[in-house]
Amino acid sequence: MLNYEKFSLLLTALILLWKPAIGKNRCTEKCGHVHIQFPFHLRNSNLNHTTTDYPPGFDLFCDENDQTVLELPAVPVKLFVQSIDYRSKQIQIYDPQNCLPNQLLTLGNSSVSPFRFYNEYGLSRNVSFFRCNSGLLCPILQLDSSTDFIDPQIISCTKVSDVLSVLWPVNNDDPRGGAVLLEWSKPDCSSCEAQGHKCRYKTGTRETECFVCRTNKIPTSTIGLIVAGALAGLTLLLLSVIALLCVYRYYKMRGRYYKMRGEDQVRIEKFLEDYRAMKPTRFTYADIKRITNGFSESLGEGAHGAVFKGMLSREILVAVKILNGTEGDGKDFINEVGTMGKIHHVNVVRLLGFCADGYHRALVYDFFPNGSLQRFLAPPDNKDVFLGWVKLQQIALGVARGIEYLHLGCDHRILHFDINPHNVLIDDHFIAKLTDFGLAKLCPKNQSTVSMTAARGTLGYIAPEVFSRNFGNVSYKSDIYSYGMLLLEMVGGRKNTNVSAEESFQVLYPEWIHNLLEGRDVHVSIEDEGDAIIAKKLAIVGLWCIQWNPVDRPSMKTVVQMLEGDGEKLIAPPTPFDSAGSTGPNAPARRQNLELEVIHETE
CATH class of the missing domain: 1.10.510.10 (Transferase(Phosphotransferase) domain 1)
Incomplete structure (x- = not known):
């Protein structure tokens, strides 16, 4: 059966083959999927702009990959734009290499004029930055300094900086930063937006006024209409197939999940809530697959499941026991995790973590090359x-x-x-x-x-x-x-x-x-x-x-x-x-x- 991830890649390729021009009219411009209007403007667009048309610091640049870049004076970093919300006056920035901490470390805790970091609760935090080995795609990770969470990714990393009182949100589940929001206060076009109008500077002043944007539609040739219709039809077909595959996969996974008796799953989840205070690392099944490199090296198989060699870092090797998730009533899993959490002795193996992800159950131990x-x-x-x-x-x-x-x-x-x-x-x-x-x-x-x-x-x-x-x-x-x-x-x-x-x-x-x-x-x-x-x-x-x-x-x-x-x-x-x-x-x-x-x- 075809994989829906392959359909997604094909759909993306078709869309990229038919990309529109950067600018269409003086009201709205576009770079990739980002719509650009006042107070922002594209510095490299085909439209004519004067320095008095737009406020300083709102310059955007559209690179060769149709990625929108926010260019700020005296800031030695590239801030890539994910989206712009003109009604709430917020702009979302990210790093296409999924390594935003590398940029945030350079910015420090300062505001990015004319913007400031948006924080939903208005609370500042102290952030620690770690530099990891150069073999990783993202050598810089960030974590909230006040948390006692120990992520396996930073075990072999070195702290390089502590930045105090930052306003951007810190998500310890994603130490690579994800995306953050910036907001601006001036110019304020909210009144124009509420009326469905656009905003611009009055001639020769820095005061804003509202106006109705009238666009001049460019005629489309017959061939263009045929190509557009064909692409739209193909896109609709692919989306329908993807939707069917998603529905099939959903019901298949739900059927497997409910094979477990309901009372056993409830008992396991209740146990995990009580056990969370013991602070072992709880891994997802995706983490387990990554740690074991897709279960590539088997160490043996017993009555309760198979054991695979894994790696938390280049220095830390582990043994991962995959329990027979579709058999038994969950008591073996509860016994092993609960008992190991109470034991600290030189002659007893140390439990580094566990996985309880749906019907997947696994235990992570230190690795012993001598075996049993x-x-x-x-x-x-x-x-x-x-x-x-x-x-x-x-x-x-x-x-x-x-x-x-x-x-x-x-x-x-x-x-x-x-x-x-x-x-x-x-x-x-x-x-x-x-x-x-x-x-x-x-x-x-x-x-x-x-x-x-x-x-x-x-x-x-x-x-x-x-x-x-x-x-x-x-x-x-x-x-x-x-x-x-x-x-x-x-x-x-x-x-x-x-x-x-x-x-x-x-x-x-x-x-x-x-x-x-x-x-x-x-x-x-x-x-x-x-x-x-x-x-x-x-x-x-x-x-x-x-x-x-x-x-x-x-x-x-x-x-x-x-x-x-x-x-x-x-x-x-x-x-x-x-x-x-x-x-x-x-x-x-x-x-x-x-x-x-x-x-x-x-x-």
């Missing part, structure tokens, strides 16, 4: 991938501190419920960063458990009680189980789940790690004694974290202390796979855990 921990899970003999035991211990401790902060360091306890190697990002210094809070839950710190209607998480890392309440109630200990499976996978360097022919998942690591600690497994060979101590410590802590009964698992604060210690006093827990073990997958949960009051999470 999943990339580095390998046996020690794989030298190209294996990081070494010291770095693995550093990453394990970083993840533990991040989870400890979620459980104890925020106003509410945050339960992640999806801790796995894909959701642990690694920065340039191999510092671990927790990410993906789409499944997170909030609950008060003084409560121990949460209610849950369905299992959530990644198979192989989900705690037993999340599947069946026979193992106990769901609590923050469920995150500790997932963390334990993560530790065991770091020690063994292989996946902790296996898919059989019947599509059933079996947990393989715990029994294998027990055999490793007891010397019955030689698949992992560690020669250095210091590395062996680290591997044993990680294995023992992991085994304690995956105990079947939640009350047998240590808190994350205890886990951090165990990892920070030398590990020599750590004792491995009894294997749950021995028939004589006190607990196991078929054993009932301990009664003391079932006595905890079940509470609902905070939405």
